[in-house]
Amino acid sequence: MSEHTIKATSRNVEGKGASRRLRHAASIPAIVYGGKAEPMPIQLEHEKIWLASQHEWFYASILDLDIDGKVEKVLLRDMQRHPYKQLIMHLDFQRVDAKQAIRVAVPLHFLNEDKSPAGKAADVVVTHELNEVQISCLPKDLPEFIEVDLADLTLGQTIHLSELKLPKGVEVPELKLGKEHDVAVVVARAGRVEIEETPAGEGESADVPAAKVEKDAE
Template identity: 45%
Template sequence: MKVVAFKRELQGSGASRRLRNSGQTPGIIYGGTEAPVTISLDHNALYHALKKEAFHSSILDLEIDGKVQKVLLRDFQVHAFKQLVLHADFQRVTASEKLHVKVALHFVNAEISPAVKLNGGTISHVLNEIEIECLPADLPEFITVDLTNVDVGTSVHVADLTLPKGVTAITHGNDLTVATASIPAGQVAADAEAAAEEPKK
């Protein structure tokens, strides 16, 4: 994905406010061997890009003055109630340097799992993203969580995930729970009531 930015000479809150009033969003690029560079970006283009999941977990081509750099979106601030992006931070990416980044989880095959298909249970997503480490070339857009074999009373943990080649999950020593399968409390009560009403043979 490509992002076009412009070098920003003026700094400070007044300059940033004037930028936003003119439809631009202030930002910064940092990291690597070069000094940080303050930039401005087209607000509407950035606002719509932020709605795409891939924009948050892909290596981006950031163009400034005709020169393209590989970067990763590291942070952004949005106004509390206006549809306004206040600031964006990008980190330069080096091909040989491993990244630490959060990547979205995509859950598949819940409807064919024993928990749902055989037992009428529900699968709750405990995590929506996990932190990973990998080289830029190995960065996945998302990680798939296959729920095919999940049954009631069991959980899926980070250790159970099939990670793409070159990707390591960072769990800080804890095997985090990704999803759990259970039967809703209301259904348990209804089943118990139905069983109690059955005539004894």
């Protein structure tokens, strides 16, 4: 698990007006909650958070949230974006306990698809049914992503949740709910085969000119 530090500042003023002023000043209003401490309103620099938000680790890693010099371990739990502007409107962070398991959706990284028998075949379509998976683990065991090696993928093969190679200490809670929850992650299906057009005079006749059709209809 990599360490990523996010700097923040505590704030005393809350409400829509205060949040609006923060955004005008290129800052993001946010809240930190959970654990034994009270929820704490904070603010962060928009530019730095925007850059961080372009990376997977921002969404699926334990973050070191530095609030006025005091660091807390947190997870990003919610992000509100502007409907059409490149603006982050609000963030929710949850404190994590090193001894308590957490549930997090982590991205899947698909490897070696182009080297697999299915990936090399022109008439095979490889579909990624899932791009992330919900896992449970202690904070120290949280992976930034889970690799799915497709090197041996063949036509007609399906890779299910239960076949994922999980890091030590990591489990998929959904698998405990029954076999019907062991959903497909990757499927290799036969693609469409285009039918070649039959030349005129072989089989079906060629198109009849419109003028000819009108004359025959009279």
